Amino acid sequence: MNTRTGLNWQRVQALVAAERASYIVRNPQSARLAEQAAQHLLFGVPMHWMNDWSTPFPLTVREASGARFRDADGNAYVDFCLGDTGAMFGHAPQPVAQAIARQSARGYTSMLPSEDAGPVAAELARRFGLPYWQFALSASDANRFVLRWLRAATGRSKVLVFNGCYHGTVDDVFVDLIGGMPMQRDSLLGQVHKLTDHTAVVEFNDLPALEAALRQGDIACVLAEPVMTNVGMVLPQLGYWEAAQQLIRQYGTLLVIDETHTISSGVGGYARAHAMQPDALVVGKPIGGGIPCAVYGFTEELARRVEHAKRSAPAGHSGVGTTLSANMFAMAAMRANLEEVMTESAYQHMFTLAAQLAEGLRDIIARHELPWCVTQIGARTEFQFAASAPRNGTEAQAAMDCELERAIHLYLLNRGLLITPFHNMLLVCPATKVEDVQHMLAAFESCVAQMI
Template sequence: MDFALNNDKAAGPAAAVDRLIDAEQARFAATHPRSAEAWARGRQHFLYGGPSHWMRRWAGGFPVYVEKAEGCHVRDIDGHDYVDFCLGDTGGMCGHAPEAVTRAATEQLRRGTTHMMPTEDSLWVGEELARRFGLPYWTLTTSATDANRGAIRIARMITGRDKVLVFSGCYHGGIDEAHVELHEGRMRMRNMIHPNGVDHARVSTVVQFNDVAALEAALAPGDVACVLMEPLMTNFGMIPVADGFHQAVRAATRRTGTLLVIDETHTISCGPGGYTRLHGLEPDIFVAGKAIAGGIPAGIFGLDEAIAARLWDVVPHVNPRQRQSSHFGIGGTLAGNALTIATMRAVLEEILTPRNYENMIARAGELADAARAVIARHALPWHVTQIGARAEIMFTPVPPRNAAEVAATRRGDLETLLHAFYMNEGILVTPFHTMFLMCPATTPADVARHAGVFERFAAMARAQGVA
């Protein structure tokens, strides 16, 4: 690509970035006519253009329409091939169309998809979830959002408390209690989410990640039912956890009678048992989703022995003399359906294996090392974080400790430029920030392709004075 564009550095870096974004979006529109036409057609009948309003958030100005996806590659309807490091924002962490999932799904479709009764595969899945993640009792949902809702409801039922504590910058799906952030020391709605009639002062509290003193102060009144957290933050730019923070959280929650819910929907990329098993964490409730069934919608939550016993005191086991057992307010007729169970078994048995994790983490390390080399070569004030099979490029010199530091240093315009440039160069990354995820099919050649594209982007940013 020719970077010798009219340079308007005198107008400032922001104007230069805007000009470059306009150029990349024009290039994208010129080379993706069929996707542009499809997007115009979709806007006639979908509320926000696509089947999900999230699909409008790609930086090209409109999304690509997918013809086929396999492994870590996507081909769009205009005939372009992409190396996919977004992987459905983790939903495709097993890779697109993995053979084991395709086989299991096809076989189960022939035997029936959903009937609100268990299959024998569910016995294996329950035993494997307990073995992997270290909690004995499990429930399946149709998404991690629903799993988090179940965890929160259980926490309220057995503690008698209303509040949920989250960390500023978090994302835990469509959970109203988590749609808050700290701004100048006060709680407000996050990410332009519209208020929805929820009294957040009554049901939510929010502190900065890695801030032990703030956490302890928030828990001290004894009105928080649970802390809902990722082991490290992955939705506002990756924020590593400080030494000793997990131990402090666990000690403070136990001291105040607060349940600890760890949401590993993203951090399950750290290993077969997630970050929790890898680092010996001790959640009361463990949540995961997206990747766990190979792209079939699913979520899971597991309870430790003591929490399960407390729940059974409130909602007893089935009484055989009753025609209908007690209900604790969550669920759905599709939860734990036979298709999900079959694909989940395939994922746990054949795809998310120690060997595949080893390869995925190695590819993430290669991508991170190559990106650091590019940054150093161009003397750019950027950094790269790698944790497990994920890596992130952030346009700040050092990793942030919390969301306030991200907000103070974030270059949203530069992220948009990178995403648009990447799409034109055949690379897909998470569109909300610059996070890369590996799948078992990601190869060194795929990683090398990214290194070349990032080299060209860094050269452009340096030459145009926008870094």
Template sequence: MVLAGTAATTQGGITSARIAALRQAEAEAFRKARPKSQAKLGNGMAGFLGGVPMHWMTDWPTPFPILVDRARGATITDIDGNRLDDFCLGDTGSMFGHSPAPVARAIRRQAGRGLTYMLPSEDALAIGPLLQEKFGLPLWQIATTATDANRFALRVARAVTGREKILVFNGCYHGSVDETMVRLKDGKPVNRPGLAGEFRDLTRATKIVEFNDAPALEAALADRDVACVITEPVLTNSCMVLPDPGFHAELRRLTRAAGTLLLIDETHTISTGPGGYTRAFGLEPDLFVLGKPVAGGVPASVWGLSEEVAARYGAYERTKEPGYSGMGTTLSANPLQFAAMRATLEEVMTTENYAHMEHLARRLDAGLTAAIGRHRLPWHVARVGARVEFICAPGPLKNGGEAEAAHAPELEAAIHVALVNRGVLIAPFHNMMLVSPATTARQVDLLISAFGDVAGKLA
């Protein structure tokens, strides 16, 4: 965080001059180690807007993106032959490692049988019961991204309640769902800054309060005009914010009292365990969304409904005018997704794999915390299952407003590039590190050592 009265010269307790010096030195080392990548990417990739296939590839703090040659398990190798222990893992998309063997086998098998045909395959027969068993809700649909799944689930919520508004928590992340692109500024709801081409006041149909603030939530629901509260169990796409004891129980009580549905988005918190945070902590959502790793890296997502919501939606369907529902995309629920998802649910998302992930994540948490303490830095570490984040501010954080204030972009960028130069890749946007079933203790120890070395240079 930038300290008041210091002319923005300090982030996370480190002077801007020291941060700049580290970043410059590490940028030079990065370039020197990647002459082939620089030659191919230094002026951008031909034919792509902004020089990259997806605009956020330019958000990596490295001087240019890493051009990947191959990835396997928990490692990435670039075209210059640099090998990185991967703790980013596709920002959760490859949380179970790159190309898990059961998923790779399923993809090869399905590739010879057709990739999409708008009809189910035999793998689909197994997936419904697997989703019921894993996550608890009885009825499911398949989509391609968690953004789509959230959109569709919110349509159902509005349909069955007859209400227009939704409620989100400040600092939330639900993909690129328009209605969730709001924030609190000076205590007032506004559109998030930087939205491209947005011409609407998104706060007209969206209410927003701080996470962990049950009284504010109760007040916002009092008008009984909110169709659905959509939330992550833990705020993750900022500096991580854990729920206060009892907050989720209050959230469920208050939504039920107001006739409001509750949607739990587990796309990041699936790091908690085989059934996500929902199963581990006994949450009772009306709607449930999971994307990113559910098919082992093949683009896929799922959304589930309770019996009550499904029955209400069935009644709605019988009375609404005929026509397109606005839900569903042509390539969703294709047989490649079915094959990869079945393999992931049956053979990858196992209790044994999660136990390995949890064990090493605890080791990583302890090691990073010790390094921070050793160098007397005003930082802290947060963890939800196999997902670990270091935060360059004191903690724990209580809400999205505190998480935004804790963000130290220049400092975090310098640390990220320095870790890459020491053989470790972490997520570029929020200091996130994931432990996969393929991750080894040696890799965790290397990350702890690299982090301690960088922290020492800064401190």
């Protein structure tokens, strides 16, 4: 796939050089802080992936509120990245800020239930339709714990994932299809176990491949995003999930839906909005308004099987849970976020603006005759360098162009607009304004015009 059709690549390279120079001039304090941090931070940043942005050196954030943040040099930005969903409901939403301020004087962690625990679990049950819940510090942990519980409950060892999937840093999911063969991802560091022994991988939207894998009878669960989001957005084809769920049930396998990104679809996530019936469900990043926490829920039947597995096991550490899971601080944040921030009215505002953003991007792309597409799921929008929406992870990967992405991202950043660094995803939050969308569209069109 030629992702650069319609572009003048010499003009793109000249644009990147000019934008890098502009960034350096605009951000002397960030440059100084980056140089200082490199003396003691591995890779010069708190986490190595913070170097994955398109900038010559890391941008240092001073403060963030709502849909905006300000950097160390005082430059203001409209944030369409929002922590790659971690701040999907805005930075420091007021009800959450007030709740954690109150909780800060009442204790952080105790290894005992807080008064918020019951109400949070009840609200999760109401929203997502699953009656029993547990907590973790991240979706990565929640997915790990769910895989342990389901392997124990089913007596099966294997998990099935989709090629190009996203489920945090769970080792089991780093298996890709290369030339139709499952291969452990080359980029995975320090992995000494052969992941393909216990992980099956098939293409999203491929029902025959899914059935062939399930027919072996050794798959404990299918772990899936209902819409793929991390390799570029890939939508389920019409009728796919109805047929896939039937196959999963037919072969005695369980379905785990990871809504960490697709919670952008509505108050109950994509699965509830589309009448899916998962056996287990995970939500991470955004559920506590940006405070580290995650949740996972089970059906009544699965909860009984999980409880039986635990009670039948020898005494000792189960390998599930950490001492900070469900700490009082996180529970207070989750309760406030669920009750006062993640509301129907907030979602309706986000849906309206995301639709305006998606339509505006389509119009710009069409006017400049570029073979790109735009996908929107609720508050989440993405443009991809392909004429039509990818049908699976392989097609989505082929539509990615790191150099082109970085050129666009840097151009937008220098005009006070941040989008997700790993691909072309944009989020809106309850604090995003119509003029913010208009600002983004004007800057995007200006960028495109200078690249053709």
